[in-house]
Amino acid sequence: MKRLFLSVLLAAALPAAAQDLLIRDATVHTAGPAGTLKDHDVLVQGGVVRAIGPGLAAPAGVTVVDAKGKPLTPGLFGGLTGLGIEEVSGEPSTVDGGLALGAMVPAHEGSSWRPEFDVDVAFNPHSSAIGVNRVEGVTFTVLAPSALPGGSFVAGQGSAVLLDGRYDAALAGSRSLFIDLGSDASGLSGGSRAGQWMLLEQAVAEARSGGGDGLLTRAGRAALARYLAGGRVVFHVDRAADIRQVLAFARKNGMRPVIAGGNEAWRVAAELKAADAVVLLDSLANLPANFDSLASSLENATRLHRAGVRVGFTQRGDATHNARKVRQLAGNAVANGLPWEAGLAGLTSVPADAFGVGGQRGRIAVGQAADLVLWTGDPLEVNTVAEQVWFGGVPASMRSRQTELRDRYLAPKGNLPRAYTGR
Secondary structure (H helix, E strand, O other), X not given: OHHHHHHHHHHOOOOOOOOOEEEEEEEEEOOOOOOEEEEEEEEEEOOEEEEEEOOOXXXXXXXXXXXXXXXXXXXXXXXXXXXXXXXXXXXXXXXOOEOOOHHHOOHHHOXXXXXXXXXXXXXXXXXXXXXXXXXXXXXXXXXXXXXXXOOOOEEXXXXXXXXXXXXXXXXXXXXXXXXXXXXXXXXXXOOOHHHHHHHHHHHHHHHHHOOOOOOOOHHHHHHHHHHOOOOEEEEEEOOHHHHHHHHHHHHHOOOEEEEEEOOOHHHHHHHHHHOOOEEEEOOOOOOOOOOOOOOOOOOHHHHHHHOOOOEEEOOOOOOOOOHHHHHHHHHHHHHOOOOHHHHHHOOOHHHHHHOOOOOOOOOOOOOOEOOEEEEOOOOOOOOOOEEEEEEOOEEOXXXXXXXXXXXXXXXXXXXXXXXXXXX
């Protein structure tokens, strides 16, 4: 078993050097202004897309792949996850996504607020969960810190990361601050959502003045101050009234807001459009799970899109190990009225733009990084699988710990010792 696991890790240990590639006769879903291009070729040189068109000539030495008309898309966004910072949620030693200093903070040092907490430094590119999601077309995700009991509802910072096995995976310009609001965060704000705004206002005052009453450390004040000058802040919030407060707070303090969750976002679509705020939602969160989500709807994404709001997708629940299922969210949104192209954009160009990497990723266009996926069919259908994933034109291993275990138990009489079956 150890040999199997190590073989998977070694296969994805380091990203390979960029190579030249020509993908012929694909249905190219660009996720950009060019839309869908049938029977087109994509030429990749030096890790980036150099040409798109029918009947492109193959330069000497280029690797040619015949797509046979199959869909080709940009690599997919896995949502806001703990990929690489969480291995087993029930084993604390493998979970690095949240800070709960609690009683560890001396009384004279104030609270356990640490906006300077940055989960990027804990990222493990060889986590088995990454391979499981990569083989299903997920090429990048955003590391999202979690607000924990004993911590603060200002959860910390995280960045977009590539999932190709590199250690320096964080994408420049993508770092964001994460803040949890609403009823789920009331336990960290004295039992009232009004307390959340009181504490946030105090934190902002300390960050602006460089000192204050000790809610933040010196490093925390410096970290928060950077987000008061046009920084990106992801607010986990659902209730329409709370979303309006977020937009007003962000506007007053020079923040670029991204709404995560947004179960009632459709109710304030006009305000979100005016603020140019992106909403990352779970299209299957359509039940009133709590009093923050009484107006949840399967048509949330559709209504927001019709109002001109940019919509992306992220999961609730097991977003880390099942990041690959984000395709189902887009597919279900399309089934409830969202245009297909907008569904794909919610997995590619919208999140790439939202986190500041849209100039290099999220579309198939000349000059963009060649992070691509060739599919067996419609990528928004659950019975479709990724046939091949490329990072910078380099084919990724299409093996994971799950495929190794599948093959191990399907062929128990191979060269390895007998597989354990419980008999």
